[in-house]
Amino acid sequence: MSYFLQLVVSGVVVGSIYALSALGFVLIYKSSRVLNIAHGQIIATGAFITYALTVFAGIPIVLAFLLSMVITFCLAMSVERIFLRRLIGEPIISVIMVTIGLMSIIDGLIYLTPFGSENFSFPEFLPKTPIAFWGVSMSWTQMVGVVITFTMIGGFTWFFKKSTVGISMRAVSDDQFASMSVGISVPKVFGLAWATAGLTAAAAGGIIGNITGLNFDVLHSFGIIVFPVVIVGGLDSILGAIVAGIIMGLIQQFASGYLDGKWGLFGTADVLPYIILLIILLFKPHGLFGIHEIERV
């Protein structure tokens, strides 16, 4: 039983990080209908900036965490400004291909730094003794990570529901021409969407880095697992991203806890999300919470 509970707890921890990673992806999709294939690379960039600020520059980690969010905010905004602004109005297929190119570029840039090939781990700044209850243990880093995740998700939900900027972002996602006619600057909204996505990505990267250590391959796989999460949740739903993130975390933990080692299987946690993705795409393509606006082709 405690084994099961332990799996549930670590599943929820991993899942909430997935949710935070997926949040940025959903933000971009919601406002500009662009699938940002390079999202995992932005997460990795955020994580490495946090590490560089903490260890190389010697800034306290909390400050470095916030500062890296600001830096990634600006970076993502400039990416949108340089590469994607001039593609507004082009077919969406070429915008997606540009993000594929961006993914490759950021990959290359990261491989140029030592972060591309070596492993790093953040200095410990929280108590080392894990929190234990009912035979289940959870480290302080994980706890803090989950708290930050849910605060940010709550904040963004509020932002979309209530704030003027959030509402204008939703308006743009619904109908670009109509929102232009009521005075919303569509390019500005796109830039803002990318910037906030960069911000959440940096937060997710910082948390992942603290929990699992910094390894580019791990961060890479976090970036790609965003796709099953958003598809299961529904591409344009923040609530869906949260629920599906946690479901994915649980599925992965259960798979590695119960399936591995049986019937000659191992590493199932790495492949199950994608199999689920293909099945969901076949049978319930709008996901759990997505809007049913997908046209039958």
Place this chain on the structure above:
Amino acid sequence: MSENRWMATGNFFTSYKAEQRIFMTHIDRLVFICFLVALFAWPLFFKLGNKYMLVIDSILIAIVAVYGLNLLTGFAGLISIGHAAFVGVGAYTLASFATVLGTNHVLITHWWPLMILVSGVVGAVIGGIVGLPALRLKHLYLVIATLSFQMIFQWTINFMTFFNQGQTISIGRVFWFTGKVARKQHYLFWYYVILVIVVVLGLAVRNLLRSKHGRCLVAVRDNDRAADAMGMNPGITKVYAFALAGFFAGVAGALHAYLWRGVGFESFTLHHSISYLAMAIVGGLGTLVGSFFGPVAILMLELQVEHFAEFVGHYFTAIGDVATAFRPLSFGLVIVLFLMFEPRGIANWWRITRSYFKLWPFRY
């Protein structure tokens, strides 16, 4: 078309059939034939080292793969970031035959044309299965379907003992009418084989695109509702596009396996999928000539990047592996720059040059 079929200027068409001709003028046909003869004849006069023959053979294989990707992404408008996985399906079809029957089984060494065909068919079937979500979805979602196929493929190869967990599975040397193809002739032999396949498949694609089965791809890309109204089934057409792409990729995969005499996991990763996409984009999406220019340009670029990385590596020893960094960097830059400044690719430059010479001595 009017009587004079030597010059393009001043001509007009009187029937749709005339407009659909592959070669508009006799000069076109002559140039094409001369080019083909040159391609077949040059190895008789120049002897290149194995290193360069390998590059040339790889370019030709990439052309076969890019035929498929171009049909899928260029003509049918469906992005695929799992094309290397489809190529891998072809290669691993051959590899599983080698594992089950033995490396030097007669089926692999003597009946290799059949094996190449089988790999293509398996690729087509898998491609069709991956494309099945197309029955219900628009193209955006299919990007993710192909990505997840890439992931599932990598997992399957890496974790299954049947596939040697991604380690190299070797393929035996093939036989020709003159006996076993020796090591010295290996690259030259495969140069001719792949060249024949490239030409045959190229003509097949050209003919496909002027028949109803190819034009339906373009129709569905441009407006699926209108295509539906014209009596095509957009969903089935998209699945069919995936199957076509899978076929070409499968053939390319089998050729890759025979050329390298082995199948390893590292040739079919996500990075390779992206470089196939880069080839299609740089060459020119939605043009047949683009499928030739793209692989040539990208693989030449890759060679240059490797030289450059070696050069830089001498001076900055601090950076670990410069080549692994520069390769994705340059491919990504090429993709982004072409999409931003020349979305029609090198094929557009080719079109401009060609029309200049065709219309000569007039400007337009």
